[in-house]
Amino acid sequence: MALQLTTNQLLTLFACASVACVLETYRRFRNCTSSINNFPGKRTLLRPYSDLASLLPGIPGVVPDRYIEWEDKYKIFQEIGWEVYSHVSAWPKRxxxxxxxxADAIKELVLNRAIFPKPGIKVLELYGQNVVAAGDGSEEWKRHRKVSAPAFSEKNNKLVWNETTEILSEIFAEWGNKETVSIQNITDLTLPIALLVISAAGFGRRIPWREDINAYIPSGHKLTFKKALTTVCGNLFFKAIVPEWAMGLTKKWAEARLGFHELEAYMQEMVNDKIDTSLGDEDSPHKSDLFSNLLAASEEESASGESSLTRQELVGNIFIFLLAGHETTAHALAFSFGLLACYPEEQQKLYDQITSVLSDGRHPTYEDVHSFTRSLAVLYESMRLFPPVTGILKQVAQDTTLAVHASVPQTGSAKSFKSDYATPQRKTIVIPKGSTMSLRISGVHYNPRYWEDPYEFKPDRFLGDYNKDAFLPFALGGRACLGRSAFHGRG
Ligand code: HEM
Known part of the structure; x- marks a missing residue:
């Protein structure tokens, strides 16, 4: 017998279901918050960084703010009273x-990878498994790291340096003796520089600087290399949730899909070129580029009976070197230039050091790198204020605890804090298995416990002693950045 319901009955049923849903959500919140002894923090319906939350604008109590790392820095920790806060959410799961x-708690955490492993990042496996996407504890990560770490050699650092100076000489030659050079968006300069360097030092592809560098499309392609890469970087999460067929539905999505295909074509060309030249030319001048090193290490592994990288995994690692290496570097340089423009006295100090090292007007060489202490200090200070990577996620593999410090009160300056709160209060937080730990790099970088006048641009702080554990642009521990020394060469 078919069940028939009146409109009123249907509405009542819907209302009851809604109330049950709200009560269940509330129960989940209560369970979660009581499991962490009601540690203060944020409560939202959606989980931070979940697919849906990444697409929606922030709504208090419902969708977490996306750009909070940039806006809040250390402020939120001062409001909470501790250098940690909890974020409890109920959807898709509690x-x-x-x-x-x-920084002390972060150090303890990153050195304990069995309890706090880095999760695998599915979205970064787009073009093949690689060293960044593989999670901790997996055989995959060990294999990728073993093959890729030796690629970042001293010889490669030297190549990065030489390529950077070569490209800059070309740019300066093009600018000639012009009094002023106007660049509307500084990343129109720094992104192509970062790409040309990674292209040459990463893959042995020397592309000359040209005026139309932001518009040049090689034959057989529909987009510039830069456009393909920036499209992919900007649409990674979108690609993870929208199926391939649906990407033709709007013009914008179709452009994104083209970007993904174009980048794949560019990378396949790089692998083909590289394998051809490596086979044919043992004395190639770019023998120490990252990709040649990666190929050599992979071949060595397979010769010694160990499992090497497949072609797909080689492409996966090329993608990750491009992704990890170009936007980070380009933005670090862009912020450095911006800050130098805002602080002409710092610009002058930097200029004076460069001209004193190169007093005879010669071009800088790799051997000079250690003399440019102020260049590094400016880059470090810019990355302290504007870290290219603002947060790092870790999982929690078992129920555990962690001791954390009380935060510096809002009224406290670094100086008064150091004397008044020499030993800040500590509290042990309870961390249930399955939680996520989010290391807030900007929070550490603006923490007055480690940095005096944290909002000020003061490169000099990196010329003396500073707390290395509180400077995290390249992360810390076993999953720290492999490209750090290559970046120094570009700086
Ligand atoms: C300013 C420049 C750079 C910054 C700020 C930076 C930052 C970082 C950070 C924070 C991580 C850790 C990510 C995590 O654990 O989730 C990382 C990892 C990594 N970076 Fe960089 N990076 C830079 C340049 C480069 C360059 C130039 C390359 C290579 C061409 C590179 C290759 C890598 C690789 C391969 C990893 C993964 C290491 C692993 O998981 O074992 N990075 N980077």
């Missing part, structure tokens, strides 16, 4: 995250 700006 979830607890802790966000931390305590």
């Amino acid at each position: 979830h607890i995250s802790y966000v931390i700006s305590d």
